[in-house]
Amino acid sequence: MKNDGPHRSQRRNSSRGVRKVAANGLPFELSIGYQVRATHRALQRYLQIKIEPFGITTGIWYFLRALWHEDGLTQRELSLRIGTAEPTTLTAIKSMEALGLVRRVRSRQDRRKVHVWLTAKARKLESRLIPLARDVVGTAAVTLSPAQVDQLLKLLTQVQRNLSAAIDGAEG
Numbered sequence: 001m002k003n004d005g006p007h008r009s010q011r012r013n014s015s016r017g018v019r020k021v022a023a024n025g026l027p028f029e030l031s032i033g034y035q036v037r038a039t040h041r042a043l044q045r046y047l048q049i050k051i052e053p054f055g056i057t058t059g060i061w062y063f064l065r066a067l068w069h070e071d072g073l074t075q076r077e078l079s080l081r082i083g084t085a086e087p088t089t090l091t092a093i094k095s096m097e098a099l100g101l102v103r104r105v106r107s108r109q110d111r112r113k114v115h116v117w118l119t120a121k122a123r124k125l126e127s128r129l130i131p132l133a134r135d136v137v138g139t140a141a142v143t144l145s146p147a148q149v150d151q152l153l154k155l156l157t158q159v160q161r162n163l164s165a166a167i168d169g170a171e172g
Contacts, residue, residue, distance in 0.1 A: 032159065043140060050132040054125060055099065063092050064101065067118050068126045074113045
C-alpha cells in the first residue's frame with residue numbers, strides 16, 4: 001500500500017507542524033463551534049471537580065444557579081432559563097428533591113403549574129458554591145486582562161445573537 005503522506009485528517013504546516021483538521025478542511029483551531037465546545041467542556045470538568053465534594057453535579061448546578069437567582073420558578077420557566085426540555089428538567093428536579101435541595105408546590109392560582117422552591121440546605125450551598133464557580137472562571141481567565149475578558153464576553157454575546165437571529169429566520 002502506497003503512503004500518500006499525512007492522513008486527510010492531518011495537514012503539514014511548516015511553521016506549526018502537523019495540525020488536525022476536519023475532513024472538510026476546517027481546522028479545529030479555526031472553528032468557533034469547536035473552540036466554544038472545547039472551552040465549555042473544560043469549564044464543566046473543572047467546575048465538577050470543585051463542586052463534587054458537596055454532592056452536586058454540573059447538571060444540578062445549572063438548576064441551582066437559576067433558582068438562586070429567582071426562587072419559585074415553575075418547571076416550565078426553569079426549563080426555559082436552563083435551555084432544557086421539560087422531561088429533562090423534571091428528572092433534574094426529582095434528583096434535587098431526593099437530595100433535599102428543592103420542594104415542588106402546586107400553584108394555587110393555576111393547578112396545572114408546579115413551582116420549584118429551594119430548601120434551606122440548597123440556600124446554604126449558594127455561599128459555598130458560588131465562590132468555587134468564580135474560582136473556575138478566574139482560573140480560565142487568569143492570563144487575560146480585564147479588557148480582554150470584557151471583549152470576550154461581548155463577542156460571545158454577539159455570536160449568540162447572530163445564531164438566535166439565524167434560528168429565528170430558519171424556524172419562521
